[in-house]
Amino acid sequence: MDINTTLNEVLVKLFRDINTLEERAIRTEEYQDVTANDMHVMEAIGPEGAKNMTSVARELEVTTGTLTISVNSLVKKGYVDRSRSEEDRRVVLVSLSGKGQKAYLHHQKFHQEMIEAVLKELSGEEQRVLEQALVKLTRFFRQKS
Amino acid sequence: MDINTTLNEVLVKLFRDINTLEERAIRTEEYQDVTANDMHVMEAIGPEGAKNMTSVARELEVTTGTLTISVNSLVKKGYVDRSRSEEDRRVVLVSLSGKGQKAYLHHQKFHQEMIEAVLKELSGEEQRVLEQALVKLTRFFRQKS
DNA sequence: GCGAAAAGTTTGACTTTCAAAGTATTTTCT
DNA sequence: AGAAAATACTTTGAAAGTCAAACTTTTCGC
Numbered sequence: 220m221d222i223n224t225t226l227n228e229v230l231v232k233l234f235r236d237i238n239t240l241e242e243r244a245i246r247t248e249e250y251q252d253v254t255a256n257d258m259h260v261m262e263a264i265g266p267e268g269a270k271n272m273t274s275v276a277r278e279l280e281v282t283t284g285t286l287t288i289s290v291n292s293l294v295k296k297g298y299v300d301r302s303r304s305e306e307d308r309r310v311v312l313v314s315l316s317g318k319g320q321k322a323y324l325h326h327q328k329f330h331q332e333m334i335e336a337v338l339k340e341l342s343g344e345e346q347r348v349l350e351q352a353l354v355k356l357t358r359f360f361r362q363k364s
Numbered sequence: 365m366d367i368n369t370t371l372n373e374v375l376v377k378l379f380r381d382i383n384t385l386e387e388r389a390i391r392t393e394e395y396q397d398v399t400a401n402d403m404h405v406m407e408a409i410g411p412e413g414a415k416n417m418t419s420v421a422r423e424l425e426v427t428t429g430t431l432t433i434s435v436n437s438l439v440k441k442g443y444v445d446r447s448r449s450e451e452d453r454r455v456v457l458v459s460l461s462g463k464g465q466k467a468y469l470h471h472q473k474f475h476q477e478m479i480e481a482v483l484k485e486l487s488g489e490e491q492r493v494l495e496q497a498l499v500k501l502t503r504f505f506r507q508k509s
Numbered sequence: 510g511c512g513a514a515a516a517g518t519t520t521g522a523c524t525t526t527c528a529a530a531g532t533a534t535t536t537t538c539t
Numbered sequence: 540a541g542a543a544a545a546t547a548c549t550t551t552g553a554a555a556g557t558c559a560a561a562c563t564t565t566t567c568g569c
Contacts, residue, residue: 222491222495223480223483226482226483227472227476227479229495229498230479231407232502233498233505234382236502236506237379237505238379254555272516272517281556283517283518284557284558285557288519288556289555307566308564308566309516309517309566310517311516311518336504337371337501338371340501344493345493345494349371350374351486351490352482352494353371353374355482356478358481360378360385399524417548418547426525426526426527427528428548428549429526429527429528429529429550432548432549433549452535452547453533453547454533454547455546456549
């Protein structure tokens with residue numbers, strides 16, 4: 220089997236497995252009500268300060284209508300605070316609540332642990348080559364879109 | 365920047381929009397009506413011969429109820445053929461139609477391009493190292509999930 | 510001030526998903 | 540052989556996530 224085919228299969232499997240693992244990691248006992256989508260929205264809002272809906276929606280590549288619905292749910296569950304900007308009354312500002320901050324950090328920790336566990340499996344050279352390959356993959360997708 | 369942080373950021377970015385980007389690659393003029401989900405189902409069915417619903421559902425890690433709905437749509441759009449097994453009349457066999465085969469190959473080509481874009485700038489030795497690293501990671505994640 | 514533009518929300522429709530109930534067929538166990 | 544259990548799949552009901560388009564409120568440009 221040539222390296223092209225092997226890589227293709229391995230990458231497809233890897234992406235699926237990582238997704239599955241992440242979904243599972245998000246729903247721990249503490250954060251039963253947080254979906255993967257919820258977590259992505261919280262990541263896009265970020266831990267520092269408030270962002271407006273449009274910029275968060277652009278980051279997530281969804282419409283503001285879609286984001287409104289996601290944020291409705293996150294506000295109801297207490298993970299996100301929503302308020303109107305004083306400077307421009309059209310603008311809606313969203314930020315992580317205390318509970319949202321905690322959930323965000325909990326998930327960041329999972330990411331760090333996963334990466335550490337993965338890197339432990341690899342030699343220094345393998346780490347370096349893998350990093351390079353991932354950067355190239357990112358560039359390929361960015362350029363395609 | 366240390367490799368940990370780089371990997372984390374690169375992975376998060378890659379995963380956040382990989383579905384969107386892949387979907388965009390799938391929907392060309394020729395295949396307007398094929399969603400990313402449709403393509404994943406076709407990949408699981410595979411280009412050779414017929415598979416039963418249960419094995420395809422297991423591969424995709426969805427329930428057979430979910431798969432029935434996906435396959436309904438693919439049959440209606442003409443990408444998949446569905447028939448009852450003669451040996452065991454409970455079993456439903458699905459396979460790619462001619463049109464499905466074409467769409468499948470079209471998408472495989474996209475994957476190949478992606479892989480080539482990544483491999484192009486790596487030496488033979490680096491390619492070998494990357495393959496090894498990815499195989500290790502696949503094993504790691506399989507064992508985790 | 511008025512019309513256009515911008516920021517969000519709402520609405521209606523569709524897709525994807527699961528759990529659970531239902532149908533048809535085959536296997537197992539008397 | 541015949542009843543009970545298991546298997547393979549479909550259907551149903553409910554929820555989440557998505558978009559396009561219509562709508563509301565506020566601001567900007569002239």
